[in-house]
Amino acid sequence: MNGLRNLTALQLGAAIRRGEVSIPEAVETALEAAGEAGCNAFITFTAEQARKRAEELQKGLKDAAGPLYGVPMAIKDNICTKDVKTSCASKILGDFAPPYDATAALRLEEAGVVSIGKTNMDEFAMGSTTETSFYGPTLNPWNRGHVPGGSSGGSAAAVAGRSCWFAVGSDTGGSIRQPASYCGITGMKPTYGTVSRYGLIAYASSLDQIGPLARDAADCAAVLDAIQGQDPRDGTSLSFEAGGLLASLDGDIRGMKIGIPADCFGDGLNAEVRSAVLGVADVLRARGAEVVNLSLPVMEYVVPTYYIIAAAEASSNLSRFDGVKYGWRAEGYEDLVDLYCKTRTEGFGAEVKRRILLGTFVLSSGYYDAYYRKALQVKGLIKEAFDAACAKCDLLLTPVAPTTAPKLGESLSDPLQMYLSDIYTVSVNLAGLPGLSMPCGFDAAGMPIGAQLIGPALGDRNVLRAAYAFQQDTTWHTAAPAMAGKGGSEL
Amino acid sequence: MTWETVIGLETHVELATRTKIFCSCSTAFGGAPNTHCCPVCTGMPGTLPVVNRKVVEFAAQAGLALNCEITRYNKFDRKNYFYPDLPKAYQISQLYLPIARNGHVPIVTEAGEKEIRIHELHMEEDAGKLVHDPWIDQTRCDYNRCGVPLIEIVTEPDFRTADEVIAYLEKLKSTLEYLGVSDCKMQEGSLRCDVNLSVRPLGSETFGTRTEMKNLNSFKAISRAIKYEARRQIELLEEGKRVIQETRRWDDNKDATFSMRSKENAQDYRYFPEPDIPPLELSEEYLTSLRERQPEMAEARRERYQREYGLPAYDAGQITAQKALVDFFEETVALGAPPKEAANWMLGDMMRRLKDEEMEPKDMKLTPANLAALIRMIAQGRINRNTASRVFRAVFPDNADVETYVREHGLEQVNDAGAVEAAVAKVLEANPQTVSEYRAGKQKVLGFLVGQVMKQLKGKADPKAVNAALRAALQ
Incomplete structure (x- = not known):
C-alpha cells in the first residue's frame, strides 16, 4: 500500500470517510511500516490498543466525522498517556505509566485519531539529536548515518519514514522545528499558551509547548485545530479564539509582508541552507507577498539566555524524580540521601545531569542575580526585539538550523557546538511566538533543508497560511526518503 | 547584667478552604493515608498547579484584618529542597512578592498595650506527613496534607516576653476565626508557630544571635519554650560562651530545646x-469588596454585647475572645435565652466542663438549642438551678436532649404543696432533737432540716417552697 502511506493525514481522513480505506487497514499499514522502518523511532508500540480502537472507530464512522478521524499517529514519549508507558526516554522513569492523559492526548482522542505508539526522543527533551535517549538513538530515514534531530526525533522520523501520518511532539527550544527540518517534514510550535501543557512532562515550563509534526502545513493546521484551546488544568493556557486554522488556508498571501532578519543569515550559516531558505522568499514574493529586510539585534544573546532559563527550570522540574514515588529506584542504598544520590546518578544520562548541574548553579544563592535574574531581563529584551520586528511585517523568515542533519555521534562530543546550533529556534520560545519549519530543499548529500516562519504571538494562522501557500507551489514536502513507501528493508 | 529577650514569630496557618490550593482534593483533616490526593497534589509528572481563588481571597482578607498593605501584582515562587514529604521536591510559596506586607496588630497584656508589626503574610502549600512505623522500621508517606493551603505570617522582632507572644497569638487566632479563614486548631496542626529568639543586654540597640524553635504544639509549650530558651542563651552568654545560630526543636516531655541543624x-x-502560575493581579474593586465584607471583629462585638445586652465588660470580653463562643452565644440568644443567662451558663458551667475535659469550644457536641432549652426549663420553674447544673453535666458530653433527660430521670420540680408538707412532717418526726434546738432559738439548724426535706424529695423541690413550709410547720 505505497499509495496509502504517501497520503497526507487529511487525504487519508477523506479516504476513510469516503469508505475507500478502512481504519483497521490504515492502522495495519502503519504498524507494519513502523515495524519495518528500523529507525528506532518508537519506544513503545500500542498495537493491541490501536487495533481495538480502529475497530471501534470504524463502527462509529459517520459522514460528519472530523478531518483526522481514524488517522493513525504517534505521540512523543514525554506526553502522558493513561496506562501507557511514558518514559521521557529516561531510565529514571522506568516503566512509569501515568494514571491520566495529557489534555492534548485527550483532545486528539476526541478528534478520533488512533495512536500506534510513543516515540523516541532525547532524554527529557534535552538534546538536538535524539542520541541522548536511554533507548538508543533514532536514525534519520533519509540517511541512517545521520541523526533525525531532536528532541522530537522519533516523532519526526516516524512521520518522514511514512510509519504514521502525523505525530505530536514538544518544543522547548526547537525540538519540533529542528527535527522536522532535518527529516524533511513540516512541524510547528504554536504560540505559548495555546496548547495545554497539562500532562506534558516538563523540561522548561515557561518555554515548553506541544505541537504537530506532519507531512504538510494543512495537516499541521488540522492537528492544531484539534489540540489548541484554553484548558482549566493549565493556568498558563491562554483565553483566545481557537480553531478555524484549516479553514483559513486559501493560498492567498497577497500583500502579506515577510521580513528577513539579516542577523539570521550571517556567519555560521551553511551556504546551501542559506540559499534554500532565501529561495522561500522568492516563492512567497511570486505569490504576491512583499519581502522586506530588517534587523533583529539580539541573536547573540539568545543561546546563553535560553540555556540559563531552561536549565534553571529543568533543575527544579526534574527534582521530583528521586526514586521515592514512581519510576526506577537504585538498589543497595544506605539511607535517604544515598537513595536520592544513587537513583539520580544512575537514572539520569550525562546531558540531563549537565543541565541539572547548570540550572542548580545559576539558581544558587550568590549567583542568582548574575545569571538567572539577568537571563530573565534579557528574555524581556528579546521579546521586545521580536515584537518590534513583527510590528514591521507579518512574518519573519529564517533558517531552522545552521546546517542539515549531522552524522550520528558528531554532536555529543561537543555539547557547546550543539547548543549554538539552536540559535534560530530558541529565540522563538523565549519570545513565546509561533514558529513553523517546512522543507525548502536538499543539500548536495541529499539531506533535507528546512525554513522557519515566525509570527507574532497568536499569529499562528498567518504562519500556517504562508506555509500552505508556499507548499502550493513547491514539492519539497512531498518528497519521501528512499526507504519509505517501499515496504522493504533494502537500506 | 539585665537581659532583654527579643522574639519574632513565624506562624503557619492552614486556610479553611474546602479544596486544596492547586487542585480540587479535599482539605479535610485525617482520612486514611493517601485518600485525599490526586496526580496534581502528589506532583506526578506533567501535572500542573491551578490557583484556588478562594485561597487568594482568604489570604487577602487575613492581610486586611492584620492592617497590611495588599500586593496588587502577586507571584508565586518555588522553594526547592529534597524531602520525601514534598513530592515535587519544591514547595510553591511566595518569596519576592508576598500577598500582604507591613501590617500591625495591637495587643494587650498586664504590662499594657503594644503594637506588633507584621513584616509579611504569604501564601504557600503544605507538605505531606511522614509516619514512622517502628514495628517494621519503615517510614511511610501520607500525602493527604500535600497542597493544603497555608498562609505564613511573619512578625518583626517586636516581642519581649512570652506573655506578649501569647497575647498576639490569641489575637491572631481570634481574628482568623472571626474571618472564618481558618479553624486554627493547634492540635491538628492548622496553626503552627516557629519562634525566633535572641537575648541582649537591656538598652542595647543591636540584636543578639538568634535561634529558631520548632515543634511548638500548644500555647503552653510556646510559653515554656520561650522561658527555657531565653534562660539557656543568657546562661551561655554569662559563662562567656556564644549562642550558635541554629534551628532547635522543642521537646515537650523533656521541657527543653535541642539542636536540629546549624546555619552552616x-x-x-x-x-x-x-x-x-501566571502572575495574579488584584484589582482595587476586588479589595474594596473584600473590605466591605469583613465581619464584625472582637472589639466591636464586645462593645455591642455590653451596650445591647448589658453584659459586664469581663463577660463580654470572655465570650468575644473566641469566635466559637460568639457563635454559640448568639445562637442561644437567638433561640430565646436571655443574654445574661446564656452568658452565665457559658462562662460558668460550660467553661468548667471544657476545662475539665481539656476541650476547645468548637469541638464540643453541646448545641445552643439544648442550652436554650435548659434555660427555658428553669425560667418555667420546671427544674431548679441545682438540678439544672446536674442536667447540664449529664447532657454535655453527647448533647443528650435536655427535655428527654429530665423526663426520663424524673427530675421535674415537685410543685405539689401536699407532697412538700408530707416530707416536712416526716423529717420533723425523725429529728425531734433538732426541732427542739430550733425552737430553743438555734436558727441555723434550719438549713439541715431543709437539706433533709430536699433529700426526701430527691432534690426536685423548689428550695424556697421547702423553706417556707418548714418555717410554717415549726411555728
Missing part, C-alpha cells in the same frame, strides 16, 4: 519564580 548546614532553597 542551612539549605540553599534556590528560590525562583514559579513558571507554571
